Amino acid sequence: MGDLVVLVKAALNPELVRSSDGDRLDLDSVPLKLSDIDRNAVEEAARLKSILGGKLYSITVLTWGPASLREKDLRLAVQEALAKGVDEAIVVADDSAVPGDQVLTANIIVGAIKSLGLKPDIIIAAEESIDEGTGQIPGRVASKLGFPYVSFVRKIDVSDGKIIVERDLEEVVEVVEAPLPAVVSVTQEINDPRPPTLIQIRRASKKPIRTLKLSDLNVEPVRKRAIRELRIIKEERKGVVIEAESVDKAADRLLEILESEGILK
Amino acid sequence: MKILVLGETSRDIGESLSAISSIEGDRVVALFSTSHDEASRASALGYKVYHLNTRNTEAAYKLLVKVYEAESPGLIVSVSTKNPRDVLSRLAGLLDLPLATNVRKISVGDGKIVYERAVLSERSISLEEADPPAILLVMPRLFKPIAGEGQGSIEELEPSEEPAARILEVKRKELGGARIEEADVVVGVGRGFRRREDLRLAFELAELLGGAVGGSRPIAADLKWLPEDAWIGISGKRISPKLYIAVGISGAPQHMAGVSGSKIIVAINKDKSAPIFRYADYGIVADLYEILPILIRKLKERKGLG
Ligand SMILES: Cc1cc2nc3c(=O)[nH]c(=O)nc-3n(C[C@H](O)[C@H](O)[C@H](O)COP(=O)(O)OP(=O)(O)OC[C@H]3O[C@@H](n4cnc5c(N)ncnc54)[C@H](O)[C@@H]3O)c2cc1C
Numbered sequence: 001m002g003d004l005v006v007l008v009k010a011a012l013n014p015e016l017v018r019s020s021d022g023d024r025l026d027l028d029s030v031p032l033k034l035s036d037i038d039r040n041a042v043e044e045a046a047r048l049k050s051i052l053g054g055k056l057y058s059i060t061v062l063t064w065g066p067a068s069l070r071e072k073d074l075r076l077a078v079q080e081a082l083a084k085g086v087d088e089a090i091v092v093a094d095d096s097a098v099p100g101d102q103v104l105t106a107n108i109i110v111g112a113i114k115s116l117g118l119k120p121d122i123i124i125a126a127e128e129s130i131d132e133g134t135g136q137i138p139g140r141v142a143s144k145l146g147f148p149y150v151s152f153v154r155k156i157d158v159s160d161g162k163i164i165v166e167r168d169l170e171e172v173v174e175v176v177e178a179p180l181p182a183v184v185s186v187t188q189e190i191n192d193p194r195p196p197t198l199i200q201i202r203r204a205s206k207k208p209i210r211t212l213k214l215s216d217l218n219v220e221p222v223r224k225r226a227i228r229e230l231r232i233i234k235e236e237r238k239g240v241v242i243e244a245e246s247v248d249k250a251a252d253r254l255l256e257i258l259e260s261e262g263i264l265k
Numbered sequence: 266m267k268i269l270v271l272g273e274t275s276r277d278i279g280e281s282l283s284a285i286s287s288i289e290g291d292r293v294v295a296l297f298s299t300s301h302d303e304a305s306r307a308s309a310l311g312y313k314v315y316h317l318n319t320r321n322t323e324a325a326y327k328l329l330v331k332v333y334e335a336e337s338p339g340l341i342v343s344v345s346t347k348n349p350r351d352v353l354s355r356l357a358g359l360l361d362l363p364l365a366t367n368v369r370k371i372s373v374g375d376g377k378i379v380y381e382r383a384v385l386s387e388r389s390i391s392l393e394e395a396d397p398p399a400i401l402l403v404m405p406r407l408f409k410p411i412a413g414e415g416q417g418s419i420e421e422l423e424p425s426e427e428p429a430a431r432i433l434e435v436k437r438k439e440l441g442g443a444r445i446e447e448a449d450v451v452v453g454v455g456r457g458f459r460r461r462e463d464l465r466l467a468f469e470l471a472e473l474l475g476g477a478v479g480g481s482r483p484i485a486a487d488l489k490w491l492p493e494d495a496w497i498g499i500s501g502k503r504i505s506p507k508l509y510i511a512v513g514i515s516g517a518p519q520h521m522a523g524v525s526g527s528k529i530i531v532a533i534n535k536d537k538s539a540p541i542f543r544y545a546d547y548g549i550v551a552d553l554y555e556i557l558p559i560l561i562r563k564l565k566e567r568k569g570l571g
Binding site for chain 1: 429563567
């Protein structure tokens, strides 16, 4: 029986983008949080563990630095994964890997799996993150390890050494069978994750977190893209909240506005 | 610089070719499709077409590796849809190539590929550069497909081995034909609606305003109370009506990015601290079950239907 690995990202929180100078994004001031669909991935990994057994590891690569500033956000994200069923967290936090480069991130994940001797049956990840949103890490990891890969999965069934999944594509649903070990990326619709309970959070604080550097993994800090500049997209909206003494009056007010805007004749 | 364009349809390939229209260099096309008609339409765009004749992403990836080796492109471009994202992320991993999605602008300068893309759930634009060879996936429906000029050759490529991951069944999704991208008024429904039947209120309001009904991702993709072509947001459709009325929608960035082209945004939400009020022109803090029937009655009265 093998292990399970779930990929977990501490992502920039898009709801808290800030700028101190015009429209330039002030990267260091944007907090990190557990990326939304990673919750679904952790929940599904915990469910698979209850069927397959084995140990559930999470792997997190810090991609936004500096590491010293990100410690607390990183810990909170990882602890949420631990609270939801991860047994041991592996965290690679190294300033030579920030800002992240997906070529490097995938090499680090594969480096961690190999150097720690993990034998995953299933590596599970979210379809995409809330910050970079590229969804490329699971596909990269699969081809580096030579594992089959099924992406955009909204349902997983396991039976004797293989999985049968539903891939949720734009116009069709594909039912695919893959042998294990395999890499799976999941969509937000695969389950409905609940926040961890207090007991789960308390238990999580006793679970091991192993923190590693690139030098521990024999991974070179290669870089194939550079971010020149990040700008906030400014949305100009009026932001008027219609105040009225009753809902009926508020409805009248809205219709008046729609009329003056030329939408109602 | 030689450019390889990957796509599942000739239309998507046309969009990618349009995204790179200012970049010099030879172009070759890889069509990921089992349709021979699509292959001849793609070849009518004027470039050589490698026809990856499969619907399996693993098989398409293996064939694409062969095309890559034969052509050694400096840039690979595709529209950002799910299967191309799957296939190209594998190629990126095999060869350690940089890959970016949601790209809106591409140029080449000083031996670098320079591009702009939306990040942070489309709250920000990132200006980036990558070393060739690089893979860029452009936003769907942003570029107008180029018109065909000439006739390219077609090279048929068939998978040579059975892929490890096999497709057992393909089920077509039911689409509703709501055409929310073309409507002047769109009523957007969110999880504030408690039951599917209650969406009737939104349909009635939309009809009185001459509009269509769309929904948030949970409504369309998870609960399936609306067909998926009524799904609004970064992973659904982008709309730009004159009026968007969001009802029982919290205002997540992934939803709001899909409606940023609207002329006026009205939000109806019972929680006065809902983020949607920050991204709307007009907001009403009210229970949708109370205000929608009132709005419907008043609109009917105005039309003399009441
Ligand atoms: C990578 C990624 C991509 C995504 N893509 C999309 C996308 O394309 N489109 C999309 O929509 N979402 C998308 N999402 C999901 C998004 O983050 C939100 O989860 C989703 O938009 C929330 O939908 P909602 O507003 O309907 O539900 P909720 O967030 O649950 O909001 C419901 C709202 O209804 C209000 N409400 C409740 N009862 C009433 C009542 N009786 N009267 C009035 N108001 C009421 C509540 O106050 C609340 O604000 C994506 C997420 C990720 C991570």
